[in-house]
Amino acid sequence: MKLSKVKRIDPLLIGITLLAAFLNMYGIWKDQYANAYYTSAVTSMLQSFHNFFFASFDPGGFVTVDKPPVAFWIQTLFASVFGVHGWSVILPQALAGVGSVLLIYVLVKPSFGKTAARIAALVAACTPIAAAVSRTNNVDSLLVFTLLAATWMLFRAVKTKKWIWSIAAFAMIGVGFNIKMLQAYMVLPAFYLFYLLAFKVNWKRKLAILAASTATLLLVSLSWPLIVDSIPAANRPYIGSSQTNSVLELAFGYNGISRLTGQGGPGGGNRGGAGDGQPPGQDDGGRMTDGQQWQQPSSGQQQDGSAQMTDGAAPIPGTDDNNTSRQMRDGGPPDGGGMGNGGNGMFNTGTAGPLRLFQSQLSGQISWLLPFALLGAVGLLMGIRRKQQLTDKQKESLFWLAWLLPIMGFFSVAGFFHQYYLIMLAPPIAALTGAGWVELYNFSRNHADWKQWLLPVGILGSTAFEIYILLPYKTQIGLGLPIAVGVIGVVVSLILGTLIVTRPSNGKLRIKINRTAAVVGLLALLAAPLFWAATPIIYGGNSMLPAAGPTSSGNGMGGMLGQGQGKDQTQDQTSDQIQEQTQGKAQTQSAGQSSESVNTNLLAYLTANNTGEKYLFATTNASTAEAYIINTGKAVMAMGGFSGSDPILTVDKLKQMVANKEVKYFLTSSGGQGGGSSDVQAWIIQNAKVVPQTEWQSSTKNENSQGAMGRNGSQTLYEISL
Template identity: 50%
Template sequence: MKLLKKICTDKIMILIVLLAAFLNLYGIWNDKYANTYYTTAVASMLQNFHNFFYGSLDSAGSVTVDKPPVTFWIQTISAYIFGLHGWSVILPQALAGIGSVLLIYFLVKPTFGLAAARISALVMALMPVAVAVSRTNNIDSMLVFTLLLGAWFLFKGIRNNSVGCMLGAFAMIGVGFNMKMLQAYMVAPAFYLFYLLAAKVNWKRKLGILAGSTAVLIAVSLSWAVTVDSISKDQRPYIGSSQTNSVLELAFGYNGVSRLTGNQGGGRGMTPGTSNSGASAGDDMSAGSTPPSTNPQSGSSQTSPAGGTGQTGRTSWNGQGQPPFGDNGRDGGGGGMGGSFGTGTPGALRLFQTELSGQASWLLPFVLFGLIAFFAGIRRNQITQKHKEGLFWLAWLGPAMVFFSIAGFFHHYYLIMLAPPIAALAGAGFMAMWKAYRERDGWQTWLLPISIVLTAAFQYYIVQAYDSTIGTGWSILIAAAGIAAAVLLILIRSQEKAWKQAAVMAGLLVLLIGPAYWALTPITYGLNSMIPQAGPGTADGRGMGFPGDGGPGGMTPPGMNAEGNSGISEDSRSSGDTAPAGSDRTAGSAASLDSTRSDFRMDGGRGGESGQVNVKLLAYLKKNNTGQTYLFATNNYGTAAPYMIDEGQSVIIMGGFSGSDPVYTTEKLEAMVKSNKVKYFLVGGGMGGRGGSTEITSWIKEHGTEIPSSEWNGTTDNQADSGAVQNGPDGNMTLYEVSVN
């Protein structure tokens, strides 16, 4: 309550919080499904406690999502209170984003002062990637809030010499592990270093408390994983996206080391009958065509053989849902044109490249000069609390920057991990440079004007890449205003303090023009909730490594023009309907890539990876249900999503995220059919591994009777009246009634 009272008396901070609330909350009610994968899991978790505890993707509790369930527990509680909607599962993350702004303020203010705290909070509120992620039901916004809450406990524990707060701080990292596994551990070095530097106890007590805190960290981190792994595999869901049906393997493999190396292969979720040659599930071409590869020198796309067979005219995506645009069409690697998702070329300057810089790097040059001013006069016997806290934020920022500079596989929105330390150091560094400038402290006097002009130049570099989208005015404005502010600061060095303060604040505000514009883009341009990022033209899956499709970032898929489309009308893409038989959409790579792009679309009509409820199909399945537990089974969660989310139906998803997790065997399905749990199977289509197991599909066809499309397919003018229906992104779907004697 004391903290809230402090906020209420700070009118400027109230405005900053209101700004954060607007950026994070406005328009979230327009997102029907948010990230469909996670929203489908919430629909499942609302159905029973078994699914809730495990974070099950489907109603049968047969496969989990690819992350631990803590964030989804919170989303499920929100959906239970407000009903299951896109906005109700986004709401916890939006509030977490606002909460992170408040926590930055409370963390910075006691040591660095009110002005630094306000600046840090404002920078955090305007951090583009933080806004983009907070407007979705992805995990990272909640993760950052949890880690900042841990930092608050840490600072309080050291200030009050409280062992309980110390244990709570490391417990928060453990909670973060149960949100997104090893990503939470990025901050652990900062926590350890800060306690060693700042705790006012002897070394023996320090080491004892750190040992106890580490024990708490490990216990909380592994509590859910060890519990789940210790349960018999036939009594719990398959661990989605794992190779060995183990949470620990998922944590330290797919969600751990593989993120650094970029190797997402190794046979995870391989479709039966494929070889384990180091390629991922998505490299099985049984359900797709030859993947595209890219010439990293020319940026041109071409088709190269991959040894696959099957349907032509479709592009294979791998088991993680990413396009095979890495090395030789394999996933991960970060190669080619800026990696699989346009994350730039690994190296020391990766965060300054066009592909990533617009997400969180806007103020990095400013922070660098602030650190110089901050630590310029440090002496071994003169390390103050400011220096210690500065080192804490630097120890958070440094490892995260190193990871994202060299990692082989990550998405743009992971860069939210950089937001808190950049915000805190921007405020602290500004005050250090302002003090040196105001007091005309030798060479340090020049740090503030130099930092402003160089940061403005860097921001010009970021913005000018989008001149064709937003016009040249923005980039020119930032560059000109930055130069003008720096020159003014130089000219009035000897003037009165009031003039200096006004000029300095003007210079700072100039540096917030670019971040503010980018932070608004999720509202003004729309947002891809599956893989969110900020920047002009990021809706409709743009910016996901497709340059010309909303700005620089990767490669234009074959068959698409420079605008990122294939000639198919926007109406046909966004309506959830399919093209008429014989149209271009069914004929070649342009159409298939358009369908692929639609798979990652996120607007109110499509919901990213789901189609719409086929009303006639729903009525048919309900009418002919003779006591089965599950309405139907399918190989693609996008097909199941609208029935689970909108209609509250129980649906089996046979293959997890990729469609290729080995969740079911034919024997298990046969037992479920015999026990009257399910009899209808809606199968087919899919991209990459999303066609599901060929063995299971063959079993369904062998034991099933194909239901004529005319009996269940709610056709429209844009749908072909044939024996199969194109349903959203899932391609040709066929309904079977399966019976086993």
């Protein structure tokens, strides 16, 4: 019995799993804080059930992070065992990435066979953006794993005809909603279509089970949001990145419609991305704003919401009704153009349109095998006849296609997203590539009329597309890889085409050559995405805005911190696109790693002069607070939430907090955002005394000890005691 179980283990799957584990986990112990915004929340959530339940950013329970709590609950459990480290909060996502590879194998194998399952798992393991985001504590990898688990339950429901599995599948999507809100619902078209096509019971029972499944989906999805929104605001943290202190507004606005429009939805303007968005205090390219102070418009400025800039200064967040300054800060021009209105987008996501996923900004992240996956879907669905029942293969092919196409459509037109959101496309691309490759290979081997040409044509077309992706990077990686991919792809296509034309009389030899050529062609097409998937290991990753791909001068992202464009980047370049890509990566890497120091002098001063206040100090935004929370576990107040624009504080509320001796020190930055309200800032300045820098700041100019690593400009410490 035991020997039989051992024989059922697929040795190639073990190798693929080890590859995925290497790409997802190797070197994560080098990441000190990961995405510090979320690591701060884990630090806070370990301190009390109150913080744990709400996913509070700070130990004082002042404001939450910008996502629901399920992923952070898991990260907190890992941190409770291993301690708070970068690797311990990354580990759940890395394991989820490996688990997703295994689930894709399990999902594909029953209907399409072991070979298709192996190929699908290998493609999933080599998907660049999946590997890149799984190496961070961003929640997308856990979301995809959750949705694949829901898919397994749905397939189980169809095979067993048991309604409980359908209920469980839709409930699992509800869990996904509490990981990243409406992004989890992107798979619903596929789930509904597959259920209606494949669940074999009478229509009355089928619709009743579907209604119950949908009700369960909504119940699980809205359980946490409704509970939180029903709790009085005074008894819970403010909902970070919302404008009305509501989880539902956050879900359907900032984490919902605003992603599509790139502008103001129910959640307000295009705020760019709290934990997963543009760092505060930076312009649309991710660069520092030269320390410019956010200032309230003077009486001579326009008061119609446009908030004109004077003397090189930008307006304070909260001073304009059209969210102008917030849009400028977080990835969109004042008109809300954002990413969908041309150019490369504020987060290097290309120009909106039907071919967006094939533009250089996104293609290297996810699209290497997308053309072949689409061709494979055509091959898989070619046998559909109007009066014939669909086979299991056809039903599942339609499921994966219904997952793929709507999400492709969304990212083709969406106004605001980040490159790592494209991990949502990884499962259907992997499944359709694996299943499609086997189907097209069978056409070729069996001389299935004109369909036998689909495999060589697919390999040749995919080869050409990969060369198109690779050539702009010739300065960084040389010409060896594109030449190798091109030569092998062309040779394999010629061999397969020759076999079709000549039809050798030795059938066994023909099949052997055909199979060998197909395997070599597949491996050649996987070489480039595998290299891209390994670039976070080779060059260094970015925990805030993860992306894959090489950078200029061979220095990697880590070597380009603060340098902007590499010195050799403008030499021997034939494409401006790579310049924009590498510059953006270097800038966001600098931003993502910029909150990793504590001003020890400031910490010592605040600790020594704390007279029982709840908060060690208050600051304008989360980036200054992160390192202090992680390193000390003490409560630090981000008055305006992540970016400084959340309308959390009023003057009356702050007065009461000071009177209650909850806070007395305020650290502000000349280049940072402004705590959500110019009135609050004005009140602080009018009622506080400035603490001389000699008492809390290092005298060494080169000491990189300002709270946000100097990104927020020069800092001022105020003390208020009423």
